[in-house]
Amino acid sequence: MAPVIVRIKLSFPIILLACVAFTSTPAQALFSSKTKTDEEAGAVLFRDKGCAYCHGIAGMGGKKAPALTDIRKDKAWTPAKMTDQILNGGQKMPFFRESLSDEEIAQLVAYLRSKNKPIPPPSTSSATPPPPAN
Numbered sequence: 001m002a003p004v005i006v007r008i009k010l011s012f013p014i015i016l017l018a019c020v021a022f023t024s025t026p027a028q029a030l031f032s033s034k035t036k037t038d039e040e041a042g043a044v045l046f047r048d049k050g051c052a053y054c055h056g057i058a059g060m061g062g063k064k065a066p067a068l069t070d071i072r073k074d075k076a077w078t079p080a081k082m083t084d085q086i087l088n089g090g091q092k093m094p095f096f097r098e099s100l101s102d103e104e105i106a107q108l109v110a111y112l113r114s115k116n117k118p119i120p121p122p123s124t125s126s127a128t129p130p131p132p133a134n
């Protein structure tokens with residue numbers, strides 16, 4: 001009886017390690033890839049939904065509104081507070097609760113919180129046609 005218990009005790013950490021090793025990698029990859037697509041979608045929304053009009057390209061700041069580039073470091077600006085600002089606007093900022101879905105707002109918040117802000121791909125509604133292919 002005793003040797004069996006010893007064997008179970010010994011193998012337990014190994015099984016645990018194996019579980020962690022097998023589950024952590026794909027789960028992490030899935031998580032970070034989702035976050036990354038959210039950030040990229042947020043970058044496009046930021047440019048196309050009018051945020052950049054006041055906050056500047058990539059949120060660098062402008063005459064109409066403050067820079068948002070360092071907001072991720074500001075502990076006072078929790079994701080919930082950012083969501084509230086976008087939903088309801090502020091003193092001079094218009095509200096977006098009617099023009100953005102919850103998902104789009106979540107993507108914008110992901111973008112504002114991202115460390116290396118993704119650059120949105122060129123707009124498809126661009127006035128300049130793509131160069132002809134030869």
Ligand code: HEC
Nearest residue numbers: 050051054064065066082085089090091092093094096108
């Ligand atoms: C008409 C100009 C305008 C537009 C468009 C605009 N904002 Fe703002 N935003 C402001 C101003 C001005 C402030 C400063 C606080 C206030 O007046 O509400 C602000 C503040 C913020 C803040 C809080 C940062 C701070 O330090 O106060 C966030 C986050 C934000 N805007 C995100 C966005 C996002 C995301 C969009 C696009 C969906 C957007 N804003 C569109 C003008 C604008």
